[in-house]
Amino acid sequence: MSKGESGDSGMSIQTLENQVIIRNEKFIEKGKQLKPQLHETIVKPTSIVEIKADTEVIHGWRSEVAAPASTLANYKYGKNDSFILDFGDHQVGYLTINLRPAGSPPDAPLKLKLTIGEMPVEMAEPFENYNGWLSSSWLQEETIFVDVLPAVISLPRRYSFRYVKFEVIDTSPKYQVVFESVECKAVTSANLNAVEKISHQDAELQRMDEISIKTLADCMQDVFEDGPKRDRRLWLGDLRLQALANYETFRDNELVKRCLYLFAGVPDEKGNVSANVFVAPKLIADDTYFFDYSLFFAASLHDYYFATSDLETLKELWPTAYRQVELALERLGENNILKDSDNSWSFIDWVEGLNKQAPSQGVLIYTMKQAIRLAEELNIPEKNNLEERLEEIIEATKTHLWDQEQQFFISGSDHQISWASQIWMVLAGVLTKEENSKLMKRLLKEKPTVGIATPYMYHHLIEALLVSGEKELAIAEMKSYWGGMIQDGADTFWELYDPKNKDFSPYGSHLINSYCHAWSCTPTYLIRKYNL
Numbered sequence: 187m188s189k190g191e192s193g194d195s196g197m198s199i200q201t202l203e204n205q206v207i208i209r210n211e212k213f214i215e216k217g218k219q220l221k222p223q224l225h226e227t228i229v230k231p232t233s234i235v236e237i238k239a240d241t242e243v244i245h246g247w248r249s250e251v252a253a254p255a256s257t258l259a260n261y262k263y264g265k266n267d268s269f270i271l272d273f274g275d276h277q278v279g280y281l282t283i284n285l286r287p288a289g290s291p292p293d294a295p296l297k298l299k300l301t302i303g304e305m306p307v308e309m310a311e312p313f314e315n316y317n318g319w320l321s322s323s324w325l326q327e328e329t330i331f332v333d334v335l336p337a338v339i340s341l342p343r344r345y346s347f348r349y350v351k352f353e354v355i356d357t358s359p360k361y362q363v364v365f366e367s368v369e370c371k372a373v374t375s376a377n378l379n380a381v382e383k384i385s386h387q388d389a390e391l392q393r394m395d396e397i398s399i400k401t402l403a404d405c406m407q408d409v410f411e412d413g414p415k416r417d418r419r420l421w422l423g424d425l426r427l428q429a430l431a432n433y434e435t436f437r438d439n440e441l442v443k444r445c446l447y448l449f450a451g452v453p454d455e456k457g458n459v460s461a462n463v464f465v466a467p468k469l470i471a472d473d474t475y476f477f478d479y480s481l482f483f484a485a486s487l488h489d490y491y492f493a494t495s496d497l498e499t500l501k502e503l504w505p506t507a508y509r510q511v512e513l514a515l516e517r518l519g520e521n522n523i524l525k526d527s528d529n530s531w532s533f534i535d536w537v538e539g540l541n542k543q544a545p546s547q548g549v550l551i552y553t554m555k556q557a558i559r560l561a562e563e564l565n566i567p568e569k570n571n572l573e574e575r576l577e578e579i580i581e582a583t584k585t586h587l588w589d590q591e592q593q594f595f596i597s598g599s600d601h602q603i604s605w606a607s608q609i610w611m612v613l614a615g616v617l618t619k620e621e622n623s624k625l626m627k628r629l630l631k632e633k634p635t636v637g638i639a640t641p642y643m644y645h646h647l648i649e650a651l652l653v654s655g656e657k658e659l660a661i662a663e664m665k666s667y668w669g670g671m672i673q674d675g676a677d678t679f680w681e682l683y684d685p686k687n688k689d690f691s692p693y694g695s696h697l698i699n700s701y702c703h704a705w706s707c708t709p710t711y712l713i714r715k716y717n718l
């Protein structure tokens with residue numbers, strides 16, 4: 187049974203009361219064996235900064251250098267004093283603070299508050315005011331009591347940040363503290379030396395490539411995390427895009443393999459793989475299932491196989507991939523069109539009011555084609571069944587979802603025309619290349635109101651333009667979107683970005699957004715794969 191609690195965006199949180207998981211210990215063990223080593227680097231802050239209100243910049247807050255970080259130990263801090271350190275770039279890691287007292291012997295503990303953030307806004311807007319629908323516990327902060335000084339404090343939690351605010355809540359009237367040093371032990375499982383450097387003649391694309399790689403590296407931990415600040419876990423939709431970017435850069439194929447085995451290790455009783463898994467305290471499938479994300483298991487296996495030619499893994503994981511397609515086909519009505527229901531059965535994008543029917547039908551066709559390619563490699567009879575079904579489904583899609591008069595795909599009982607529907611139908615190759623190109627141009631010109639909310643869906647827009655042969659348009663869109671993020675100060679690419687509404691968050695507050703997010707890392711894939 188499934189219950190839902192609605193968030194602001196109309197998507198609902200899924201909770202299942204009687205989720206049954208069939209653990210495949212062999213797969214789980216394989217996933218475990220592939221656990222990566224983390225590489226550690228010590229990073230020091232670059233500056234002491236002040237955060238200034240500025241209506242011209244994103245979120246209304248700008249960081250301004252006040253002094254080099256090397257001068258930190260020149261200052262003494264007492265009750266109600268504070269300062270902010272800038273580490274110069276995005277970091278994922280563990281903080282160590284080296285402190286000594288100044289003045290009389292410390293006659294009371296030091297009470298210190300830390301606020302750790304990826305963006306200036308996190309330093310400026312109090313977390314107490316946060317009222318979004320995701321847990322406030324994702325906001326990174328600590329209150330520490332230090333009984334004995336001098337002290338070296340190594341904080342146990344891993345943070346994702348560029349800025350750290352130190353607020354001395356109290357020392358005592360008799361002493362102050364000096365921060366001798368602060369450093370971060372940055373961690374990643376990515377091997378930066380494995381990436382082939384490119385020097386693009388277009389500086390903007392070069393910068394986009396570099397930031398994408400940094401974004402991907404910071405998300406590459408024990409697994410491909412979606413965001414090292416939030417949700418810090420393995421999501422299938424994110425994995426698919428990370429893996430594609432990885433094949434063009436780090437080529438850490440073992441990490442992709444590990445993630446595939448982890449998903450395949452914990453299906454439900456029907457064989458459905460969940461939208462995301464937790465890896466601690468042990469491998470646990472979340473009780474969230476999305477139509478599109480489950481199918482992306484097949485897509486991710488397809489991409490993995492064609493990147494690695496690892497036939498053994500393909501053979502072992504094929505039944506899981508095929509099962510996702512079988513289950514997806516069960517959702518088709520008699521007319522071979524997916525049954526629509528409330529908004530959260532399929533993810534597609536965070537855009538408000540998006541009907542998921544047509545874009546999901548596109549995802550189904552797209553992944554069926556990939557499954558057929560895999561069946562072909564395996565030389566198995568499933569190929570013919572899939573091909574027959576595919577033909578009927580494409581036929582039905584053209585008959586029921588293509589609106590001849592409006593020249594757009596429509597979705598749901600309200601015949602919604604969304605960007606997502608056109609994009610997924612183009613990626614699915616329902617129409618010819620020429621028709622796709624016309625459709626994409628019409629989309630960019632007419633700009634239907636149900637648009638795009640995430641870099642995730644933007645990735646698909648760019649790829650849809652590329653497969654329709656519209657390279658110039660793809661580059662222009664990439665530059666205005668990811669380029670816009672860079673202009674707005676991105677060190678790593680963000681989970682959400684709406685150039686027209688830069689405070690946008692589907693969670694009710696931009697404070698909880700993730701500013702280093704897996705699904706935003708794909709410009710490097712697009713640039714390298716399509717020779718942009």
Ligand code: RAM
Binds near residue numbers: 412417423424705
């Ligand atoms: C959010 C995260 C995650 C994504 C899901 C569907 O919670 O951004 O990356 O995959 O949505």
